[in-house]
Structure formats: structure tokens, C-alpha cells
Amino acid sequence: MDNLVRVGMADLKVAKYPGILTTLGLGSCVGIALxxxxxxxxxxxxxxxxxxxxxxxxxxxxxxxxxxxxQLLEEMLSIGAKKNNIIxxxxxxxxxxxxxxxxxxxxxxxxxxxxxxxxLQSLSIPIVAEDTGGNFGRTIELYTENGILVVKTIGHGIRxx
Amino acid sequence: MSISIENLNALQxxxxxxxxxIGAGNAVTSLAKMLNRKVDMNIPKVQILEFKEIANxxxxxxxxxxxxxxxxxxxxxxxxxxVFEQKYxxxxxxxxxxxxxxxxxxxxxxxxxxxxxxxxxxxxxYLSALSTLTNLRIMPSVPYLTIDMAGAILSVPAIEFGKxxxxxxxxxxxxxxxxYKILGNFFLIxxxxxxxxxxxxxxxxx
Numbered sequence: 001m002d003n004l005v006r007v008g009m010a011d012l013k014v015a016k017y018p019g020i021l022t023t024l025g026l027g028s029c030v031g032i033a034l035x036x037x038x039x040x041x042x043x044x045x046x047x048x049x050x051x052x053x054x055x056x057x058x059x060x061x062x063x064x065x066x067x068x069x070x071q072l073l074e075e076m077l078s079i080g081a082k083k084n085n086i087i088x089x090x091x092x093x094x095x096x097x098x099x100x101x102x103x104x105x106x107x108x109x110x111x112x113x114x115x116x117x118x119x120l121q122s123l124s125i126p127i128v129a130e131d132t133g134g135n136f137g138r139t140i141e142l143y144t145e146n147g148i149l150v151v152k153t154i155g156h157g158i159r160x161x
Numbered sequence: 162m163s164i165s166i167e168n169l170n171a172l173q174x175x176x177x178x179x180x181x182x183i184g185a186g187n188a189v190t191s192l193a194k195m196l197n198r199k200v201d202m203n204i205p206k207v208q209i210l211e212f213k214e215i216a217n218x219x220x221x222x223x224x225x226x227x228x229x230x231x232x233x234x235x236x237x238x239x240x241x242x243x244v245f246e247q248k249y250x251x252x253x254x255x256x257x258x259x260x261x262x263x264x265x266x267x268x269x270x271x272x273x274x275x276x277x278x279x280x281x282x283x284x285x286x287y288l289s290a291l292s293t294l295t296n297l298r299i300m301p302s303v304p305y306l307t308i309d310m311a312g313a314i315l316s317v318p319a320i321e322f323g324k325x326x327x328x329x330x331x332x333x334x335x336x337x338x339x340x341y342k343i344l345g346n347f348f349l350i351x352x353x354x355x356x357x358x359x360x361x362x363x364x365x366x367x
Contacts, residue, residue, distance in 0.1 A: 024222035025312015137313025
């Protein structure tokens, strides 16, 4: 597929129709898909940590929920998306290893998802669909044709959001 | 300021490389003893990769792999993790259980248990080498095993590394006996601040 735009870990990209944005193997990371249906402009971020404010080395904006969403929104607006049209879909935020102890690393998936929701809410971007949590990895594809987010897993089926 | 992978100097990197070497050597020796056969190991490759490049590891981010994770506590806090591509995980199980090579299928409970035990042995001998070198008392937890997409499993160490930098450090080790070849990846993931402890105890930084 020539239209496929790959988004790596701690990375974000935008695409116009007929682009398809994809990120592979989301674990505790969260994939944040933004979409403007009228201009068919999509954006996808693969964030690793909830907040840039808790970490000293925070130059990579795409790594954190707070800075990545703002950056993604800006890039989408700069190529013609309209803020009021934009909707969001979330996937990921799993807990990959079932630790018995309650350490920081265990809850990171939950915290990533919660932080993403908060940031989207503060920007007044509605979350129309979500597939988060669980204990399995996800590969996601955002189709700018219609805004559908396909979530693929190993052994947990395929979902269309 | 906390040390991240990016601002390690050549000497510090060499030290980490050497630790990887000794630890992996120890781990493979233990494996050979357990299997009661000769197991050869090549020189471990210490790699430092940016997050964006992680997707190319282990046959791609959506390739199925086995990850065995331990939390580490005592003198050094953090995690260690072994990751095997599915074909090598199967080879490993076959080596241990003496079962013939079978087509890749899901592991049964016995095989999962065997893999965890290998993890235990590798982790224990790796950490005991590290303990001896550093004079730190380092204890592993019980093993936690997950079989899933490489990217999802690698996100666990990547997130820990992500708190201080934009790269991960890991050690790729290949070991084999006359019949089999296994490629394993080993991640030493000190928590924030533990790199200082590690390098200090080795006398590399004051």
C-alpha cells in the first residue's frame, strides 16, 4: 500500500485522503487518532508517557500525551483541518505483564489512557470511540477515507472503531 | 542530572558492554549445565536504538514474540527482560524438553513453565555476575511471561528508558549447540537514577 504512513514509537504524523496512518504493536503506549471528516485529514500519535511535566528530558513532543496531542492538532490545522470538526479515537494502554505488585510500570498503560482523555477533554475534542486496557498488544490503522480506526490483535480479534 | 543512554561516554558504554558480555556468558554457562550439553555463545552485541527504530527489531513490531520480565530490587532497581522470537522460543523449549521440532503452535502450560524456568536461570546467573562485579545485592522477582506483538512487549522497557531519554540499550546474544541456534535479546532496564548507582559501584563515575 503506497498510501500507508507509518508512525513509530514516540512519533506522530498527519495525512490527507487517501492516506492510511498506522502504528504497529501498541502495548502500554496509547495511539491517539484524530480525524476531521469534512477535510478528510487524519493524524496519529504513538505516545509513551502521560505527561511531559514529570520528566526532565522532554524535548521529544511526540513522546508525551500532553505535548503530542497539541502538536498533532497544530499540524492538522496547518494543512487545512478545522478544529470544530475534529473527533478522536483511542487505542492501547494495555498492561503487558501481569505483575502482582502495584508498581509504577504496571499502571503506566492506564495512566497513559487517562492522560490522553484529559488532554482531549481540555481541548474540547470529543472521544467517539476507544479500545484501551486489557493485557494484549494492538496494531492500529486510521483510514482517512472515512475515519475508521481498525484495531488488530493477536488472539483477541479485529475491531473497527 | 540523571544519566541517560545518549549522554554516556565511550568508557561508560564499554563498561556496560562488558557487563553484558560477562552476564550473558554466565547465563549461557548455566543453560549449558542445565541441558548437560555444550552451548556456544557469540560475542554479545550491545545496541543502542532510538524508539523509532525499535519497530525494526525482532522481525517487526507486529511479529509475535515471547517476553520474560523480572523486576529487580536490592542495590539496583529496575527490570530485566529476555525476548525471543517465536521460532527461537520453540527451539528453546524443544532443547529443554527433548521434544522434536514441531510446527509453531501455541505453547502448553508445561512449555510455558519451562520457558519461565529458563528465564529464571538466565536472570539469576546474569544478576549474580552483576552482583559480583558491583558488590551490590541484586534480586530478581518471579518471572512474568507474555506472548504478543514485539512492539507491545518492547514498549515495557522503552517506557522505562523513555523517562530519561529517547533510546533503549539492549544486548543481543546468539547461542547455539550443534543442532540448534537461538537468538535472544536481553534488556537491562535500570530505573531512573540506577545508572548512576551501577556506574558508581563499578568505579566508572565518582
